Amino acid sequence: AIRMTQSPSSLSASTGDRVTITCRASQGISSFLAWYQQKPGKAPKLLISATATLQPGVPSRFSGSASGTDFTLTISDLQSEDFGTYYCQQYYTYLYSFGQGTNLEIK
Amino acid sequence: EVQLVESGGGLVQPGRPLRLSCTTSGLTFSDHAMNWVRQAPGKGLEWVGLIRSQTYGGTTEYAASVKGRVTISRDESKSTAYLQMNSLKVEDTAVYYCTSSTSELPLAPLDIWGQGTMVTVSS
Numbered sequence: 001a002i003r004m005t006q007s008p009s010s011l012s013a014s015t016g017d018r019v020t021i022t023c024r025a026s027q028g029i030s031s032f033l034a035w036y037q038q039k040p041g042k043a044p045k046l047l048i049s050a051t052a053t054l055q056p057g058v059p060s061r062f063s064g065s066a067s068g069t070d071f072t073l074t075i076s077d078l079q080s081e082d083f084g085t086y087y088c089q090q091y092y093t094y095l096y097s098f099g100q101g102t103n104l105e106i107k
Numbered sequence: 108e109v110q111l112v113e114s115g116g117g118l119v120q121p122g123r124p125l126r127l128s129c130t131t132s133g134l135t136f137s138d139h140a141m142n143w144v145r146q147a148p149g150k151g152l153e154w155v156g157l158i159r160s161q162t163y164g165g166t167t168e169y170a171a172s173v174k175g176r177v178t179i180s181r182d183e184s185k186s187t188a189y190l191q192m193n194s195l196k197v198e199d200t201a202v203y204y205c206t207s208s209t210s211e212l213p214l215a216p217l218d219i220w221g222q223g224t225m226v227t228v229s230s
Contacts, residue, residue, distance in 0.1 A: 001171065034216035036152075043204055043220035044144075044152065055218065087152055091214050094168040096142070096154040 002026050002090050006099025014107045017078045021102045023088035025069040032092035035064060035073045038101075039084045047086075048073065080106050109133035109219050111205045116224030119195055127190040127224060129205030134219070137161050138211045141181060141188035145201035146223075155203070158188060163213045173199075195228045202226075 003026040013019045023033070031051040036044040046055050048064040051071060061076045075082055083106045088099040115127040129141060140163070143155040156169035158179045167179050178191040188205060202223040208215035 032214060036217075038152075043206075043223055044217075045220075046216055046218040049216040049218070085151075089152075089154075089216070091216055093214070094157070095170050096157075098144075098152040098154065101151040 001095050002029060002093065002097050004088055004090055004097050004099040006088055006102055008102060009100060010103040010105070012105040012107050013078050015078055015080055018074065018076045019078055019104065020075075021073045021086055021088075021104075023071045023073075023099045025071070025090055025092075028069055029090045029092035031066065032090055033064070033066065033071045034089045034091060035062075036087045036089065037082075037084050038087065044087065075104075078106065082106065109209070111207065111219055111221035113203065113205045113221045113224035116203065116226045118227045118229060120230050121195060121197055121228055123195055124191065124193045125195060125226060126192070127203055127205075127226070129188040129190075129221060131186045131188070131207075134207070134209070136181075136186035137183050139207050139209075140213065140215070141179070142206045142217060143179060143188075143190045144204045144206050144217070145199075145226075146204070147198070147201040150201075153201075155190070159213060160211065162211070192226075195226075197228050200226060200228045 005024045033051045035048040038044040051066045052064040086102045110132045142157040181188045204223045205221040206217040207219045
C-alpha cells in the first residue's frame, strides 16, 4: 500500500499569509494526487485534483504542485474562511490512501 | 444536483453486524464507482473500500484494516450502494462517508460526498 506522509500536522497563520502543506508519497503516483478541505462536522471537499487542477468554484489562491513524490498545497493570501483540516490523497492505485491531515488555524 | 445520502448508522454492540446504505440521486449510478471512507472521532480520513461500476466489472477493493469483515455491494435498480460490516469492533467507531466521483474513470478523485452516518460500536 502507498503511504502518504503529510506535514505539518498543524499550523497557525494570519490572514494574508502564504501557507504551504506538503505530502510525500512512499512511491511514485504520477500526478494522481488530490487535496481536500474539511471543516468541523462536515464532509471533505475536493479542492484540487491531478496535483494541480483546481475544482470549479475553488478560489485561485489555492494551488498545487509536485516534485517527484513530493506534493505541495499552497494557499496564498490566506483568508479567514480557509480554516479547517486539509488532506492529501493518492488515487494512483488501490488501495486509495490519505495523508494524516493538517489542521490549519487562522490567528 | 448530485446527492449521496447515507443511512443505517447507530449504536451497535461489538461482534454484531451492521449494514449502511448510500442512496444516490442526480447521477447515472451504474456509471460510477462507489467508495466508503470513514473517520474515527478526532482522527483523519481512512479509505474503507470501493465497488467499481458495472462498466469495470462491479468488482471490489478493501482496505487491509477491514478486509474479510466488510462487503460492499450495489443495487443498480435502487441506485444504492451498501457497506455490510460484520464482527464489529470498538475501533470501527467512526463517521462513515459514502463518496464517489463525477468521473467515470476507475481511478478518480472523490468530488461527491454524502453527509456521513455515525457508527458507534460499544457494549
